[in-house]
Amino acid sequence: MWTYEKRLQYPVNIKKTCPKTASLIISQFGGPDGEMAASMRYLSQRYTMPCKEVAGLLTDIGTEELGHLEIICAIIFQLTKNMKPEDAKTAGFDAYYIDHTTALWPTAAAGVPFNACEFQSKGDAVTDLFEDLAAEQKARTAYENLIRIIDEPDVLEPLKFLREREIVHFQRFGEALEKTKLKLEEKNFYYFNPEFDKQFSKV
């Protein structure tokens, strides 16, 4: 189960309304490499992970990603909460406004709604950990794409923090993959799937 802590992991204090920026950052809420996909990916994969420490790491990173989802939502909320009707016409935000006003709804910047196909839970430890490593790099790239075109320091600071976390998670998943390999057949990591062919597992 989870316990809520009534604070953000990193502070968000944005004073300037900017629906255009919100319409881009929303991809890190409900987009293909966003925080919702990240959290659901790790929290879905953990049940069948053959290595207990790796299941624990997936739980802890999946939990931190929920905190990141909250930071992203706080950024979007603060960028749009004082919007006036003329701001709602901003290109890129106008279509979203028609369907959701200023409420938070998970979607990619290009308008594709959040979809569970954004992440994989394949049931093979090697496959899933490579997915996780790639996911962290894709999220880093998405943050860098945002950081490159956003000028407002109040918005940039939390984005820079989130980008750094992608790198740390990548590092931890790399270590998790090495730990998992120790439990596989050393001459052929693909000799069996440790999440299914349990009779071969050294666990």
Added chain:
Amino acid sequence: MSDRIQLLEEIQQVGFQVDDLTLYLDTHPLDKDALDAFTQAKNERYQLMQNYAREFEPLNIYLVCPDTNNETGSYCKYPGQKHFTWSDGPLPWDNQGGV
């Protein structure tokens, strides 16, 4: 800077140390230096959370103590009345300090 924001920033900083060391220890469970750093950060965080709950609102449900929370009566709908203090304080997604 208000006491509230300053104390919250201290919790955010030491809380982040706990978050980061948790992930490191998940893959390095025998690292003595990291274990010492984790224990120190975790204890410091708990102390700050208790201080914050006494002065302001409780940040998690287990710190709710209707008799001792929120001495400053900050962001409180029921000043002077015994009440469920979980609802005191600004929302986390409001601008820092709820301004």
